[in-house]
Amino acid sequence: xxxxxxxxxxxxxxxxxxxxxxxxxxxxxxxxxxxxxxxxxxxxxxxxxxxxxxxxxxxxxxxxxxxxxxxxxxxxxxxxxxxxxxxxxxxxxxxxxxxxxxxxxxxxxxxxxxxxxxxxxxxxxxxxxxxxxxxxxxxxxxxxxxxxxxxxxxxxxxxxxxxxxxxxxxxxxxxxxxxxxxxxxxxxxxxxxxxxxxxxxxxxxxxxxxxxxxxxxxxxxxxxxxxxxxxxxxxxxxxxxxxxxxxxxxxxxxxxxxxxxxxxxxxxxxxxxxxxxxxxxxxxxxxxxxxxxxxxxxxxxxxxxxxxxxxxxxxxxxxxxxxxxxxxxxxxxxxxxxxxxxxxxxxxxxxxxxxxxxxxxxxxxxxxxxxxxxxxxxxxxxxxxxxxxxxxxxxxxxxxxxxxxxxxxxxxxxxxxxxxxxxxxxxxxxxxxxxxxxxxxxxxxxxxxxxxxxxxxxxxxxxxxxxxxxxxxxxxxxxxxxxxxxxxxxxxxxxxxxxxxxxxxxxxxxxxxxxxxxxxxxxxxxxxxxxxxxxxxxxxxxxxxxxxxxxxxxxxxxxxxxxxxxxxxxxxxxxxxxxxxxxxxxxxxxxxxxxxxxxxx
Amino acid sequence: xxxxxxxxxxxxxxxxxxxxxxxxxxxxxxxxxxxxxxxxxxxxxxxxxxxxxxxxxxxxxxxxxxxxxxxxxxxxxxxxxxxxxxxxxxxxxxxxxxxxxxxxxxxxxxxxxxxxxxxxxxxxxxxxxxxxxxxxxxxxxxxxxxxxxxxxxxxxxxxxxxxxxxxxxxxxxxxxxxxxxxxxxxxxxxxxxxxxxxxxxxxxxxxxxxxxxxxxxxxxxxxxxxxxxxxxxxxxxxxxxxxxxxxxxxxxxxxxxxxxxxxxxxxxxxxxxxxxxxxxxxxxx
Numbered sequence: 001x002x003x004x005x006x007x008x009x010x011x012x013x014x015x016x017x018x019x020x021x022x023x024x025x026x027x028x029x030x031x032x033x034x035x036x037x038x039x040x041x042x043x044x045x046x047x048x049x050x051x052x053x054x055x056x057x058x059x060x061x062x063x064x065x066x067x068x069x070x071x072x073x074x075x076x077x078x079x080x081x082x083x084x085x086x087x088x089x090x091x092x093x094x095x096x097x098x099x100x101x102x103x104x105x106x107x108x109x110x111x112x113x114x115x116x117x118x119x120x121x122x123x124x125x126x127x128x129x130x131x132x133x134x135x136x137x138x139x140x141x142x143x144x145x146x147x148x149x150x151x152x153x154x155x156x157x158x159x160x161x162x163x164x165x166x167x168x169x170x171x172x173x174x175x176x177x178x179x180x181x182x183x184x185x186x187x188x189x190x191x192x193x194x195x196x197x198x199x200x201x202x203x204x205x206x207x208x209x210x211x212x213x214x215x216x217x218x219x220x221x222x223x224x225x226x227x228x229x230x231x232x233x234x235x236x237x238x239x240x241x242x243x244x245x246x247x248x249x250x251x252x253x254x255x256x257x258x259x260x261x262x263x264x265x266x267x268x269x270x271x272x273x274x275x276x277x278x279x280x281x282x283x284x285x286x287x288x289x290x291x292x293x294x295x296x297x298x299x300x301x302x303x304x305x306x307x308x309x310x311x312x313x314x315x316x317x318x319x320x321x322x323x324x325x326x327x328x329x330x331x332x333x334x335x336x337x338x339x340x341x342x343x344x345x346x347x348x349x350x351x352x353x354x355x356x357x358x359x360x361x362x363x364x365x366x367x368x369x370x371x372x373x374x375x376x377x378x379x380x381x382x383x384x385x386x387x388x389x390x391x392x393x394x395x396x397x398x399x400x401x402x403x404x405x406x407x408x409x410x411x412x413x414x415x416x417x418x419x420x421x422x423x424x425x426x427x428x429x430x431x432x433x434x435x436x437x438x439x440x441x442x443x444x445x446x447x448x449x450x451x452x453x454x455x456x457x458x459x460x461x462x463x464x465x466x467x468x469x470x471x472x473x474x475x476x477x478x479x480x481x482x483x484x485x486x487x488x489x490x491x492x493x494x495x496x497x498x499x500x501x502x503x504x505x506x507x508x509x510x511x512x513x514x515x516x517x518x519x520x521x522x523x524x525x526x527x528x529x530x531x532x533x534x535x536x537x538x539x540x541x542x543x544x545x546x547x548x549x550x551x552x553x554x555x556x557x558x559x560x561x562x563x564x565x566x567x568x569x570x571x572x573x574x575x576x577x578x579x580x581x582x583x584x585x586x587x588x589x590x591x592x593x594x595x596x597x598x599x600x601x
Numbered sequence: 602x603x604x605x606x607x608x609x610x611x612x613x614x615x616x617x618x619x620x621x622x623x624x625x626x627x628x629x630x631x632x633x634x635x636x637x638x639x640x641x642x643x644x645x646x647x648x649x650x651x652x653x654x655x656x657x658x659x660x661x662x663x664x665x666x667x668x669x670x671x672x673x674x675x676x677x678x679x680x681x682x683x684x685x686x687x688x689x690x691x692x693x694x695x696x697x698x699x700x701x702x703x704x705x706x707x708x709x710x711x712x713x714x715x716x717x718x719x720x721x722x723x724x725x726x727x728x729x730x731x732x733x734x735x736x737x738x739x740x741x742x743x744x745x746x747x748x749x750x751x752x753x754x755x756x757x758x759x760x761x762x763x764x765x766x767x768x769x770x771x772x773x774x775x776x777x778x779x780x781x782x783x784x785x786x787x788x789x790x791x792x793x794x795x796x797x798x799x800x801x802x803x804x805x806x807x808x809x810x811x812x813x814x815x816x817x818x819x820x821x822x823x824x825x826x827x828x829x830x831x832x833x834x835x836x837x838x839x840x841x842x843x844x845x846x847x848x849x850x851x852x853x854x855x856x857x858x859x860x861x862x863x864x865x866x867x868x869x870x871x872x873x874x875x876x877x878x879x880x881x882x883x884x885x886x
Binding site for chain 1: 634681682685686693694696697698700701702704705708709712814815817818821822825854855856857859860862863866867870871874
């Protein structure tokens with residue numbers, strides 16, 4: 001039942017190892033040790049309260065991945081608790097099927113919960129956050145209605161007995177040990193996920209979903225997996241809850257519980273395991289110490305929720321994170337070391353082409369891109385310039401798959417790319433940066449860069465969940481590559497700093513580091529020099545040139561014409577969505593129309 | 602059977618539609634979907650019963666007091682749960698702040714009023730063409746509210762200002778429209794509309810605290826069907842939902858009617874994420 005998660009124990013001793021998120025393994029172990037002592041130092045009443053806290057945490061640990069990591073506002077999770085409680089109770093009672101053994105019933109409840117978790121979560125795969133919040137709320141409403149109305153099975157308003165576990169778990173102490181063991185298991189599993197690439201991906205779809213697609217994270221697949229897991233833990237908690245209650249009625253499952261689960265996570269803080277664990281314990285204990293206020297407990301929970309949202313959106317985790325309050329060196333510079341790219345990017349392989357043919361896209365009546373032809377070859381640095389609104393970024397976005405084109409084709413090494421389908425581009429070897437850096441502010445610089453290694457991992461979700469060696473090897477490799485990429489772009493000193501503390505220019509280099517993680521064949525850079533000092537632009541030029549020399553085809557959208565003419569082998573000029581000119585820098589510099597429309601004399 | 606499906610379906614549908622309009626009215630000026638919408642409907646029923654039956658006010662006065670109180674709740678929502686989080690709309694903090702306020706309202710009613718359904722007074726006490734008041738009153742109220750809102754939006758300066766803010770907040774402010782005051786006004790208006798839903802549906806739903814979360818969900822379904830901010834869509838969606846729900850009630854029974862509604866909701870969301878009459882999504886990149 002120890003909480004020392006293997007991801008921590010086995011990671012290589014990198015120079016500055018303490019990454020955000022690993023904070024708290026020791027305190028979590030301490031909390032569970034203390035919890036094990038409860039039966040020996042107190043009476044049955046407190047064991048009951050502690051059991052309740054353990055059961056709530058079983059639910060919250062899974063919900064934490066949905067709410068705290070993926071940022072999905074699942075406000076009605078009491079519905080899954082209810083579903084699990086009724087499934088387990090009904091199966092043991094044998095009201096609808098032959099009676100099952102309690103363990104089998106608990107397992108079945110977890111299975112039903114997993115499926116329900118996905119069904120409720122379906123709208124979250126495509127729609128805005130509010131819809132998902134509403135679906136979980138609606139589900140909470142109908143589960144209670146069904147429990148009330150389906151009298152022959154659920155006993156209606158009268159209810160039915162919860163599953164009774166066999167010895168040795170039939171005493172208060174035995175049942176507590178059982179729940180505590182499951183709680184520890186859930187902590188270990190969810191913490192493995194949180195500290196793997198899946199944890200980073202969840203945070204990425206919360207805070208930087210566009211970038212997540214660019215590194216090949218498939219939001220829908222990831223969310224379905226997490227909904228399965230959190231639905232299972234919630235319904236399992238429900239089965240145990242029914243056992244603890246010994247008798248359940250629909251009234252036992254008030255919406256208040258949902259609020260309790262939810263604010264445990266919010267108070268605890270997003271993207272943390274320890275914070276929500278503390279939050280769950282505190283909120284479970286709170287009514288015991290505020291007995292006169294018992295009638296108003298829901299009101300107080302809600303008021304607390306409002307206060308947290310308005311005053312301290314960071315929660316406990318932000319308070320615990322002392323690292324992020326240390327001052328960063330004020331005068332620091334970005335020192336790329338292009339020679340390190342050799343280790344990062346494989347030897348130039350067979351040359352390929354990224355070819356756009358007659359690409360066109362309109363927004364309403366505006367033809368943003370109007371028949372663009374353009375070819376980038378391996379190792380070429382290809383400048384894409386033009387006045388504002390000429391269609392440069394839109395072209396990049398079509399290549400990346402954020403918009404499907406109206407007409408025209410994109411071929412990569414002779415293969416046509418599927419229009420749209422942004423999450424497929426990374427796998428095909430196309431990487432990019434964004435005009436406004438898309439990063440996860442709350443994650444460390446290194447974690448942001450490691451996001452780029454999502455597709456490099458060979459092990460799957462189960463390996464990550466169980467902390468299997470394969471997953472740890474992937475993690476160690478990603479970390480190593482991430483540190484190498486940071487050294488190459490000149491940010492190695494900032495690896496463990498929260499990204500939202502970086503300067504704008506540093507974020508641009510951070511994005512380049514992330515885009516190199518997937519060993520791209522083609523790299524799209526969207527105004528990488530915007531906001532950089534003259535010196536930084538010179539270093540950027542050196543870095544991009546070196547990337548090109550490693551055989552990567554670079555499509556560079558930029559307004560700094562000096563930079564373009566200094567490092568590009570080929571320049572395409574767009575004007576009103578069309579190609580105005582295309583040629584070597586020397587040809588473009590003297591091109592009459594280009595000078596007239598864009599460069600000026 | 603058909604007649605009773607239609608009368609009861611249209612009646613509850615009208616209530617859902619009005620809650621949908623309440624959501625939309627708040628959404629138009631703030632881009633916020635507020636969980637207080639359903640609570641306003643619940644409050645309309647509870648306050649109506651409180652003022653008329655318990656305190657013995659004459660009905661018109663009771664209605665006026667109910668509407669004023671609900672409008673005040675709307676304004677409080679704007680101040681407490683909406684304005685502080687408007688700066689960071691993309692973080693969806695409003696979901697949590699309005700939910701917190703909604704729970705506070707609901708719980709206060711549960712403690713101070715009752716957790717059991719309480720009776721609601723007759724308003725006119727007459728049947729029209731053999732149809733009881735509890736069935737025709739919500740439908741009539743819904744139609745009147747829609748006509749009044751259309752008149753407000755099309756014919757008055759204030760209404761046009763609402764539309765301007767809904768269309769383009771920045772441009773409206775640049776034109777010098779008092780965006781903040783209009784937003785407060787729209788929240789007060791939403792409060793009154795929500796309360797009308799509960800008041801006109803009082804005989805049907807009673808003065809019952811559990812109506813809050815119920816109306817929150819069933820009132821949102823028409824909004825999802827009709828598209829955010831689209832009142833006509835909400836009315837069509839509301840009546841459609843009411844009929845569907847009552848038909849399911851009669852055909853498959855109460856257990857699965859709510860499951861059927863929920864399934865319909867998920868299916869429509871997946872097939873037509875922008876609602877049946879909604880506008881396409883905005884650009885992200």
